[in-house]
Amino acid sequence: xxxxxxxxxxxxxxxxxxxxxxxxxxxxxxxxxxxxxxxxxxxxxxxxxxxxxxxxxxxxxxxxxxxxxxxxxxxxxxxxxxxxxxxxxxxxxxxxxxxxxxxxxxxxxxxxxxxxxxxxxxxxxxxxxxxxxxxxxxxxxxxxxxxxxxxxxxxxxxxxxxxxxxxxxxxxxxxxxxxxxxxxxxxxxxxxxxxxxxxxxxxxxxxxxxxxxxxxxxxxxxxxxxxxxxxxxxxxxxxxxxxxxxxxxxxxxxxxxxxxxxxxxxxxxxxxxxxxxxxxxxxxxxxxxxxxxxxxxxxxxxxxxxxxxxxxxxxxxxxxxxxxxxxxxxxxxxxxxxxxxxxxxxxxxxxxxxxxxxxxxxxxxxxxxxxxxxxxxxxxxxxxxxxxxxxxxxxxxxxxxxxxxxxxxxxxxxxxxxxxxxxxxxxxxxxxxxxxxxxxxxxxxxxxxxxxxxxxxxxxxxxxxxxxxxxxxxxxxxxxxxxxxxxxxxxxxxxxxxxxxxxxxxxxxxxxxxxxxxxxxxxxxxxxxxxxxxxxxxxxxxx
Amino acid sequence: xxxxxxxxxxxxxxxxxxxxxxxxxxxxxxxxxxxxxxxxxxxxxxxxxxxxxxxxxxxxxxxxx
Ligand SMILES: Cc1cc2nc3c(=O)[nH]c(=O)nc-3n(C[C@H](O)[C@H](O)[C@H](O)COP(=O)(O)OP(=O)(O)OC[C@H]3O[C@@H](n4cnc5c(N)ncnc54)[C@H](O)[C@@H]3O)c2cc1C
Numbered sequence: 001x002x003x004x005x006x007x008x009x010x011x012x013x014x015x016x017x018x019x020x021x022x023x024x025x026x027x028x029x030x031x032x033x034x035x036x037x038x039x040x041x042x043x044x045x046x047x048x049x050x051x052x053x054x055x056x057x058x059x060x061x062x063x064x065x066x067x068x069x070x071x072x073x074x075x076x077x078x079x080x081x082x083x084x085x086x087x088x089x090x091x092x093x094x095x096x097x098x099x100x101x102x103x104x105x106x107x108x109x110x111x112x113x114x115x116x117x118x119x120x121x122x123x124x125x126x127x128x129x130x131x132x133x134x135x136x137x138x139x140x141x142x143x144x145x146x147x148x149x150x151x152x153x154x155x156x157x158x159x160x161x162x163x164x165x166x167x168x169x170x171x172x173x174x175x176x177x178x179x180x181x182x183x184x185x186x187x188x189x190x191x192x193x194x195x196x197x198x199x200x201x202x203x204x205x206x207x208x209x210x211x212x213x214x215x216x217x218x219x220x221x222x223x224x225x226x227x228x229x230x231x232x233x234x235x236x237x238x239x240x241x242x243x244x245x246x247x248x249x250x251x252x253x254x255x256x257x258x259x260x261x262x263x264x265x266x267x268x269x270x271x272x273x274x275x276x277x278x279x280x281x282x283x284x285x286x287x288x289x290x291x292x293x294x295x296x297x298x299x300x301x302x303x304x305x306x307x308x309x310x311x312x313x314x315x316x317x318x319x320x321x322x323x324x325x326x327x328x329x330x331x332x333x334x335x336x337x338x339x340x341x342x343x344x345x346x347x348x349x350x351x352x353x354x355x356x357x358x359x360x361x362x363x364x365x366x367x368x369x370x371x372x373x374x375x376x377x378x379x380x381x382x383x384x385x386x387x388x389x390x391x392x393x394x395x396x397x398x399x400x401x402x403x404x405x406x407x408x409x410x411x412x413x414x415x416x417x418x419x420x421x422x423x424x425x426x427x428x429x430x431x432x433x434x435x436x437x438x439x440x441x442x443x444x445x446x447x448x449x450x451x452x453x454x455x456x457x458x459x460x461x462x463x464x465x466x467x468x469x470x471x472x473x474x475x476x477x478x479x480x481x482x483x484x485x486x487x488x489x490x491x492x493x494x495x496x497x498x499x500x501x502x503x504x505x506x507x508x509x510x511x512x513x514x515x516x517x518x519x520x521x522x523x524x525x526x527x528x529x530x531x532x533x534x535x536x537x538x539x540x541x542x543x
Numbered sequence: 544x545x546x547x548x549x550x551x552x553x554x555x556x557x558x559x560x561x562x563x564x565x566x567x568x569x570x571x572x573x574x575x576x577x578x579x580x581x582x583x584x585x586x587x588x589x590x591x592x593x594x595x596x597x598x599x600x601x602x603x604x605x606x607x608x
Contacts, residue, residue, distance in 0.1 A: 221552055390579045391579050391582075394580045394582075395583060398580055398583060398584070403582075408583065508598075
């Protein structure tokens with residue numbers, strides 16, 4: 001009755017009996033996270049590092065075998081770096097910059113991601129999801145050793161919930177039988193088919209897009225370059241509407257065939273049929289080993305609201321996108337980045353519960369952006385009408401000859417961090433001449449600081465000053481913002497000034513704990529900072 | 544920038560003749576593809592989403608009976 005639904009890549013949290021199972025009354029926990037995928041583990045890590053006791057329940061004993069996500073974006077790596085686990089991801093991951101786009105049997109054009117200077121992390125690394133998750137769990141172990149109050153319980157499956165006014169009751173099943181606990185706050189990170197969502201009778205809204213992909217990870221020694229190759233209408237036999245070839249670590253390559261919704265899954269999954277497709281693509285002489293393969297179907301939709309009383313949803317449980325653009329796990333990590341500090345403040349009594357409603361509104365905005373992008377990609381890759389196909393092919397024909405048409409080519413707009421334009425927590429944008437990319441709501445771009453990086457210095461609420469005076473710290477109603485005093489001269493490359501000053505001579509930024517800009521001014525004004533700090537914590541402005 | 548719907552070509556007859564001539568010898572399917580490429584080229588030349596939307600609007604409403 002507690003059978004594994006998938007086989008494990010890494011067994012990282014074996015089942016062990018815990019005291020809660022023998023308690024007479026349900027033991028109450030401040031935060032319970034259900035689901036130990038990348039998003040759940042990240043949520044536990046973020047809260048645990050804040051010193052908040054957090055319990056994570058997963059129905060398996062470790063990380064699943066399926067490779068799934070491979071493209072992890074700069075913002076994800078920056079967030080993981082804040083948690084102390086960016087370095088191993090960068091080390092294991094494959095960095096790529098060159099992409100090639102093909103239409104049938106001809107190359108349409110190639111592009112270079114042209115990395116901007118002065119960032120600690122590249123635009124993307126290709127890293128198999130099991131490694132991404134393992135590095136997060138290893139960081140949890142390290143944090144636990146340093147006293148972070150995180151507990152992971154493997155083979156603990158959530159079977160039923162009862163949502164109360166100020167807590168949630170959870171029925172959990174283990175190999176040794178069921179038990180019950182209570183949670184002040186429950187975070188649902190239990191994946192796309194979220195049992196928790198169903199238990200609460202909640203569903204998805206929005207546009208549904210359905211397609212299936214045959215995905216294979218193959219190991220080969222052949223000399224394919226570290227590039228992203230994407231085919232529209234691939235010329236190889238029965239390879240579907242699109243095809244992607246992408247390099248992973250350890251001589252493994254990811255191949256995706258978009259094979260359509262109405263396929264006979266069992267038939268397509270036969271090794272001989274997978275091999276026939278791969279042989280047609282790679283050439284019969286190429287030797288390879290299939291490491292893993294699967295057929296996935298995708299949907300594009302989100303929950304209407306990510307907060308339901310004391311229950312918060314994050315990651316695939318809250319929203320799903322098609323794979324074009326690598327936005328699933330990347331956006332889930334941004335969910336956690338957004339939720340962590342807000343829940344932390346609420347649990348400490350330093351912000352009203354309504355702050356958590358802005359988790360929902362800000363991340364719904366992010367999910368909508370992702371869904372919009374992935375829907376547009378899907379419409380370009382699989383045109384829904386004859387005229388849509390006509391224009392798509394016109395774009396590809398033109399792109400081969402003229403640069404202007406290349407921005408129209410949409411083989412997936414790769415994940416970029418969301419800017420909370422119009423966000424409820426945004427304060428003043430009072431920096432005339434300030435760069436648009438660092439407007440309120442935007443995530444702070446990294447910049448070099450002679451022997452370090454800007455993002456490494458941003459944590460908690462920060463008053464970032466560039467060539468401006470300010471006190472060392474401002475405390476407003478229990479929340480402290482400390483100053484980070486910089487000067488344009490700290491970065492001789494000029495990146496810091498270009499990204500944060502623009503045409504302004506000086507700047508004062510209020511930066512949130514998730515490194516998004518809350519408000520900005522030319523000079524320090526105590527009243528303005530205090531008001532913005534209250535506002536960013538979801539509090540009314542002082543009367 | 545707003546869309547020009549007043550006469551703007553010195554040689555309207557010539558431009559029209561070029562357009563028809565460009566389609567000569569094309570099958571219907573090829574003509575459609577040609578038009579699609581042409582629209583994309585011109586859209587880029589217009590260089591402004593709002594103006595292009597005005598053009599879409601004008602094209603749509605003129606076709607209504
Ligand atoms: C083929 C493929 C390629 C992809 N490529 C990318 C990519 O390149 N980049 C990217 O960012 N994203 C990509 N994605 C998306 C990415 O894999 C998902 O977005 C990500 O796994 C979501 O993480 P999650 O933690 O929300 O959910 P999941 O990873 O699904 O984790 C959910 C967890 O909850 C557990 N669980 C479920 N029910 C219960 C229960 N009742 N009790 C306890 N535990 C439970 C599950 O066992 C699981 O461990 C891809 C997905 C696929 C399928």
